[in-house]
Amino acid sequence: MSTRARNGRDAPSARQQRGGRPGRAGGRRGDSGGGRERQPGQDLPDVPERDSLTDVPGGVRLQKVLAAAGVGSRRQCEELIAEGRVEVDGDIVRRYGARVDPEHQIIKVDGRRIPSRQDLVYLALNKPAGVLTTMSDDRGRPTISDLLPGRAERLFHVGRLDYDTEGLMLATNDGELAHRLAHPRYGVPKTYLAEVTGPLPRDLGRRLLTGIELEDGVASADKFRVVERAGSRALVEITLHEGRKHIVRRLLAAAGHPVSRLVRTHVGPVALGNLRPGATRALTTREIGDLYAAVGL
Numbered sequence: 001m002s003t004r005a006r007n008g009r010d011a012p013s014a015r016q017q018r019g020g021r022p023g024r025a026g027g028r029r030g031d032s033g034g035g036r037e038r039q040p041g042q043d044l045p046d047v048p049e050r051d052s053l054t055d056v057p058g059g060v061r062l063q064k065v066l067a068a069a070g071v072g073s074r075r076q077c078e079e080l081i082a083e084g085r086v087e088v089d090g091d092i093v094r095r096y097g098a099r100v101d102p103e104h105q106i107i108k109v110d111g112r113r114i115p116s117r118q119d120l121v122y123l124a125l126n127k128p129a130g131v132l133t134t135m136s137d138d139r140g141r142p143t144i145s146d147l148l149p150g151r152a153e154r155l156f157h158v159g160r161l162d163y164d165t166e167g168l169m170l171a172t173n174d175g176e177l178a179h180r181l182a183h184p185r186y187g188v189p190k191t192y193l194a195e196v197t198g199p200l201p202r203d204l205g206r207r208l209l210t211g212i213e214l215e216d217g218v219a220s221a222d223k224f225r226v227v228e229r230a231g232s233r234a235l236v237e238i239t240l241h242e243g244r245k246h247i248v249r250r251l252l253a254a255a256g257h258p259v260s261r262l263v264r265t266h267v268g269p270v271a272l273g274n275l276r277p278g279a280t281r282a283l284t285t286r287e288i289g290d291l292y293a294a295v296g297l
Helices: 003-007 014-018 062-068 074-082 175-182 204-210 247-254 285-294
Strands: 086-088 107-109 122-127 166-172 190-197 212-214 217-219 223-230 233-240 259-267 280-282
Touching (some): 062 107, 074 086, 166 175, 217 247, 233 247, 233 259, 247 259
Antiparallel strands (some): 190 233, 190 259, 212 217
């Protein structure tokens, strides 16, 4: 006689006999080897019982780290984990309850590193003209530290902008990222809008892309386009990956078109957007991940 005939109901499934869904050893909530308990009304995908990641004793649950980094809600982060889109130190992790060390382990979502350390700060700021790219000045002139009032973190400014140049700067206390973004080896492109004297010859773009001899060697643009022409003035956009002092002004002047106003609009994947002069904003999780990728972190 079948079990159903003897008991009047279906026999328990293998999952019910084990005490729960796969990934929960003995059915106990919170076991380090298991996933999350399914709550009424939820429809979470099943996850493998184990993966190759070794849990960090006393670590933080992976989905909590992802949510704190701004990746999404806890539920969204669990779905990313279940879909195999999350890596920890190069290993794909599919367990909701995996415990990690966000201070030391490298965590990526869709191949992009996330800012897992809670003490790290990543800011974009719009430097006005007449502000020094330094944190202090013994002559009392305005500095970019004046744009960051009340911040106790020791922030590094990424690269420099001339005293009279406006626009996007990055500030962070992530020393390794700041170093790589500023180092010429990594060639992070920077884009500027420059108001120059005109009229502009047809071959200006070709000359800038080919390279122009300066006193310290040849300099060239990566990209160039004319945005607007207005009689004896013109607005151009120029992108370079090198950071020699006054390089944009010197390059355009050597081409016969001195700069009267210069605004940096992009640093790598980060755009100035509509950030007003003197204001700051926190970088998004995606922007930070794109910066990491740009310098091989």
